[in-house]
Amino acid sequence: MSFDAFPFWIFLLAVWALYLAIPSNAARKTLLIIASYLLYASWAPSYLFLLGGVTIGSYWAGVLVGNRQRRAVLITAVTALVALLAIAKGRLNPLPVGISFYVLQAIAYLADRYRGHLPEPAGLFDYTLHMSFFPRLPAGPIVRADEFLPQLRKGVPVTGAMVWEALVLVSFGLFKKLVIADNLALAADPVFANLHASGSRILLATYAFAVQIYCDFSGYSDIAIGTARLFGYRLPMNFNWPYLARDPADFWRRWHISLSNWLRDYVYFSLPGLRAKWRGYTYLNLCVTMLVCGLWHGASWPYLAWGGYHGALLAGHRAVHAHRAPKKPTGLHAFGSILLMQQLAVIGWILFRVNRLGDLPVYARSLGAAPFFTGFTGAEWTAIALLAAVVIAHLLEVRVPITRSAIARPWNPWLLVLFVLMGMAAVVMGVPTQRMFLYFRF
Amino acid sequence: MLPKPGHFGIAHLAGYTVLILLLAAGAALFYFGGFTYFLSNQSSSLSVVLALTQARAHHDATVVVLGNSTAAEDFHPNRFNAQSPRRTAVNLGVPSAHLYFFDRILSAGIDQGLHPRTIVLMYTPEFLSLWPDFDFLLNDLTMLKTVLNSGDLVRLGSHSRNARAYVNYASYVAARPILFRGEMRDLLLHPRERLDQARTVRTWLASFGPGSPMPETANTFSVCDAGPLPELEQTIARLEREGRASQAAEDQRVLAGYAPRIHKPLRVDAFETLRFRRVLERLAAETGSVYLVPAPFYDPNYDQYSAEYRRGVDRAVRDVVAAVPGVKLLPPFPADCRLFQDTVHLNHQGADQFTDYLHARVL
Numbered sequence: 001m002s003f004d005a006f007p008f009w010i011f012l013l014a015v016w017a018l019y020l021a022i023p024s025n026a027a028r029k030t031l032l033i034i035a036s037y038l039l040y041a042s043w044a045p046s047y048l049f050l051l052g053g054v055t056i057g058s059y060w061a062g063v064l065v066g067n068r069q070r071r072a073v074l075i076t077a078v079t080a081l082v083a084l085l086a087i088a089k090g091r092l093n094p095l096p097v098g099i100s101f102y103v104l105q106a107i108a109y110l111a112d113r114y115r116g117h118l119p120e121p122a123g124l125f126d127y128t129l130h131m132s133f134f135p136r137l138p139a140g141p142i143v144r145a146d147e148f149l150p151q152l153r154k155g156v157p158v159t160g161a162m163v164w165e166a167l168v169l170v171s172f173g174l175f176k177k178l179v180i181a182d183n184l185a186l187a188a189d190p191v192f193a194n195l196h197a198s199g200s201r202i203l204l205a206t207y208a209f210a211v212q213i214y215c216d217f218s219g220y221s222d223i224a225i226g227t228a229r230l231f232g233y234r235l236p237m238n239f240n241w242p243y244l245a246r247d248p249a250d251f252w253r254r255w256h257i258s259l260s261n262w263l264r265d266y267v268y269f270s271l272p273g274l275r276a277k278w279r280g281y282t283y284l285n286l287c288v289t290m291l292v293c294g295l296w297h298g299a300s301w302p303y304l305a306w307g308g309y310h311g312a313l314l315a316g317h318r319a320v321h322a323h324r325a326p327k328k329p330t331g332l333h334a335f336g337s338i339l340l341m342q343q344l345a346v347i348g349w350i351l352f353r354v355n356r357l358g359d360l361p362v363y364a365r366s367l368g369a370a371p372f373f374t375g376f377t378g379a380e381w382t383a384i385a386l387l388a389a390v391v392i393a394h395l396l397e398v399r400v401p402i403t404r405s406a407i408a409r410p411w412n413p414w415l416l417v418l419f420v421l422m423g424m425a426a427v428v429m430g431v432p433t434q435r436m437f438l439y440f441r442f
Numbered sequence: 443m444l445p446k447p448g449h450f451g452i453a454h455l456a457g458y459t460v461l462i463l464l465l466a467a468g469a470a471l472f473y474f475g476g477f478t479y480f481l482s483n484q485s486s487s488l489s490v491v492l493a494l495t496q497a498r499a500h501h502d503a504t505v506v507v508l509g510n511s512t513a514a515e516d517f518h519p520n521r522f523n524a525q526s527p528r529r530t531a532v533n534l535g536v537p538s539a540h541l542y543f544f545d546r547i548l549s550a551g552i553d554q555g556l557h558p559r560t561i562v563l564m565y566t567p568e569f570l571s572l573w574p575d576f577d578f579l580l581n582d583l584t585m586l587k588t589v590l591n592s593g594d595l596v597r598l599g600s601h602s603r604n605a606r607a608y609v610n611y612a613s614y615v616a617a618r619p620i621l622f623r624g625e626m627r628d629l630l631l632h633p634r635e636r637l638d639q640a641r642t643v644r645t646w647l648a649s650f651g652p653g654s655p656m657p658e659t660a661n662t663f664s665v666c667d668a669g670p671l672p673e674l675e676q677t678i679a680r681l682e683r684e685g686r687a688s689q690a691a692e693d694q695r696v697l698a699g700y701a702p703r704i705h706k707p708l709r710v711d712a713f714e715t716l717r718f719r720r721v722l723e724r725l726a727a728e729t730g731s732v733y734l735v736p737a738p739f740y741d742p743n744y745d746q747y748s749a750e751y752r753r754g755v756d757r758a759v760r761d762v763v764a765a766v767p768g769v770k771l772l773p774p775f776p777a778d779c780r781l782f783q784d785t786v787h788l789n790h791q792g793a794d795q796f797t798d799y800l801h802a803r804v805l
Binding site: 005006007009010011042412413414416417420421424427428429430 | 453454456457458460461464465468606609610613614617619620622623626627630
C-alpha cells in the first residue's frame with residue numbers, strides 16, 4: 001500500500017474515522033499502533049520483527065543509558081543499530097521499508113537520553129508509537145523524541161484547521177508526486193539507463209532528475225506531514241524550497257531538513273575537534289558528515305561521491321566565509337547565488353543518479369558530442385513544460401509563500417477549485433504504471 | 443488575489459459557484475454517462491457502447507452470445523438470424539473481455555430492453571488462470587466505465603480474491619475519473635481529431651436500428667498460409683525482403699496474437715475457477731439456459747496452451763458445469779488451420795461454420 005495508491009487512502013480514512021470516534025487518548029494511540037503495524041505488514045510482513053526488535057531493543061537501551069550516562073551501553077546499542085542498518089542495506093533484498101529512518105530515530109533517542117535532553121524515559125507504549133507512527137514510517141521525516149513524545153502524552157484534539165492543513169499538504173504532495181515527479185521520471189530514466197544519447201537529452205534528463213527527486217521526496221514528505229496532521233500531530237518540515245538556496249549551507253537547511261538536522265546533531269557534533277582552533281577540523285568534519293550522509297543512502301561509490309562532493313561544497317563555503325562574515329545577498333546578487341547553487345546541486349545529482357562512477361566519462365562524452373540536439377520525445381516535451389511550471393512556482397514562492405498562504409485560508413472555495421483541478425491533472429497526467437516513492441528504497 | 447480568511451464576500455460566492463459547477467460537470471461526465479458523448483474510435487469503451495447499441499436495436503433477440511474477441515469474431519449473428527427469424531441472436535462479445543464483464547454486460551443489455559432466454563458463453567483457456575503482467579479485472583472495469591454504478595461495488599465482492607483486492611478495485615469504481623484517464627489524455631493531446639471522430643462515432647451508432655445488420659468480421663486469410671508458427675518472424679522477414687507486403691502484414695497479425703500467448707506459465711487457479719462458476723450461476727439465474735462452448739483455437743505445437751493445462755481446464759470446466767444447474771457444455775467445434783485467420787480467431791468461412799454449429803445445438 002503505497003501513499004499514492006487507493007488502498008492506502010481507504011485505509012487512512014477508515015483509521016481516521018475510528019480515531020475521531022474514540023474519545024480516550026490511550027485508545028487512540030493503541031489504534032494508531034495497530035494501524036501502523038498492519039500497514040507495515042502490508043509492505044513487508046517478514047520484517048515486522050525488525051521494527052519490533054529495534055523498538056524494544058532501543059527502548060530498553062534507553063532505560064539503561066538513563067541519566068547516569070552509561071557510555072558503554074550507548075556505544076553498544078548504537079553500534080548494534082548501525083550494524084543492523086549496514087547488514088540490512090548490504091544483504092536484505094528488498095530493503096525493509098523505513099529501516100533507514102527508524103534506526104536513525106532510535107539512535108537519536110539513545111543519544112538524547114545519554115546527553116540528558118530526555119531526562120524521563122518514554123513509556124514503552126508511547127515509544128512504540130513514536131517508532132512506528134505510520135505516516136512517517138516508510139521514509140521519515142525523522143522526528144526527535146522530544147518533539148513527538150510530548151504530543152503523544154498530551155493528546156491533541158483534531159480541529160477543522162488541522163484537517164484543512166492536511167488537505168492542503170496532501171493535495172500538493174500528491175500533485176508533486178503523480179504529476180511532476182512521475183512524468184519527469186519518464187524523461188530521466190531512459191537516458192540514465194543508456195547514456196549514449198544526444199547532449200540535449202542528457203541535459204534535459206539531468207534537470208528532470210533534479211526536479212524529480214525533489215518533487216518525489218518533498219511530495220511524499222508533504223503527504224506524511226499532512227496525514228499526521230489529520231490525527232492532530234505536527235511533524236517537522238522536511239523541505240523548504242531547496243532550489244531557492246543561496247549557498248551550500250542554505251541548501252542543506254532546506255533539503256531533507258530532518259536528515260540534515262540529524263547529521264548535524266548526532267554525527268557532526270559527535271566528531272572530535274569541535275572546539276579546536278585549527279579550522280581544518282571543521283572542514284574535515286563537514287566532509288566526514290556528508291560522507292556518512294552519502295553512505296546512509298547506500299554503500300555504493302556514486303552515493304559516496306555525492307556525499308563527498310557536498311562535504312567539499314560545505315567545507316569550501318565555510319572556508320570562503322572564514323575570514324569575512326557572510327552577507328545576505330540581495331537583488332541580482334541573490335538571483336546569481338540561487339542560480340549558481342542550483343547548478344552546483346544539479347552537478348551533485350549527476351553523481352547521485354549514475355549507476356556507477358564509470359558512467360561519468362560516457363555522460364561527459366555524450367553531453368559534448370555533436371549533434372547536440374536530435375529532437376525530443378513526447379515525454380521529454382512534457383518534462384520541459386513541467387520544468388517550466390516548476391520554475392514559475394519558484395518565482396511565485398519568492399513573492400508569496402504558497403503553502404503557508406494556502407494553509408492560512410481555510411476552506412477557501414477557490415483553493416478547493418484549485419485542488420479539484422489538481423486532482424483532475426493528476427488523473428490525466430498520472431503515469432499508469434505506478435512508481436514507488438524514490439526514498440522508499442533508502 | 444484570494445479572498446481574505448474569515449471574510450465571506452462576492453469572491454467566496456463566485457468560488458463556491460465555480461466549485462459546484464465543476465463538481466456537477468465531473469459527476470455528469472464520469473458518473474452519469476456524459477463522457478459517452480466524447481468517445482472516439484480510440485476509446486476502450488467504444489466496444490461496450492457498440493454492444494449495448496446492438497442490444498437496444500435488437501432487444502427482441504432471445505439468444506445472447508457472450509465472450510471476448512473470440513465471440514466477437516467467431517459468431518456471425520446475421521447468418522444465425524437468417525436461419526431462424528423467430529429466435530434471433532445478438533452478439534455481445536467484446537475483445538479482451540474477461541470474467542467480470544460477462545454478466546455485467548448482460549445486465550446492462552437487459553437495461554436496454556433485452557429479454558434473453560438462452561445465453562451462449564464462449565470461454566477460452568485463459569479464463570481459469572492468472573495471466574502474468576495483465577490485470578483482466580481492471581481491464582474489464584476500464585472498458586465498462588461508462589455503465590458502472592454503485593451496484594458494481596457489491597458485485598466486485600465476488601470477484602475479489604481478498605479484502606485488499608476488493609478495496610483496490612472498488613476504489614476505481616468509486617473514483618471513476620481514473621478509469622477515463624486514457625480517453626481524457628488522448629482528448630487533450632488530439633482535441634480536434636478526437637472530437638471529429640466522436641461525431642462520426644455518434645452518427646455511426648445512431649445508424650443502428652432494429653432492421654440493421656450487426657457488425658461481423660470478414661477476414662478470409664487462412665493461418666495455414668502463414669507457415670510454421672514458431673518460424674513466423676523469419677517468414678515475415680523473408681516476405682518483406684521479397685516485397686510481399688500484404689502477406690507479411692497478415693503474418694504480422696498472426697504473430698501479434700501468437701507471440702503474447704506462447705510459453706505463458708498458465709495454471710488452473712482455484713479462485714479464478716470459483717469466479718467462473720459464480721459468473722455461470724448468475725447467467726443461469728438470469729435465463730435458466732446457458733450453453734458453454736469452448737472457443738476454437740489453433741495450437742498444433744501446444745506452445746500456447748500446454749497439454750497439461752488443457753487437461754486441467756477441461757476437468758475444471760466439467761466440474762463447474764456439473765455443479766451449476768441450467769448450464770450445458772457443448773463439445774469443441776472441430777476446426778483445422780483452414781478455418782482460422784490467426785491462432786485464436788476463426789476466419790469468415792470458419793465463423794460461418796461455427797455459427798451453423800451453434801445454431802444446430804442451441805436452437
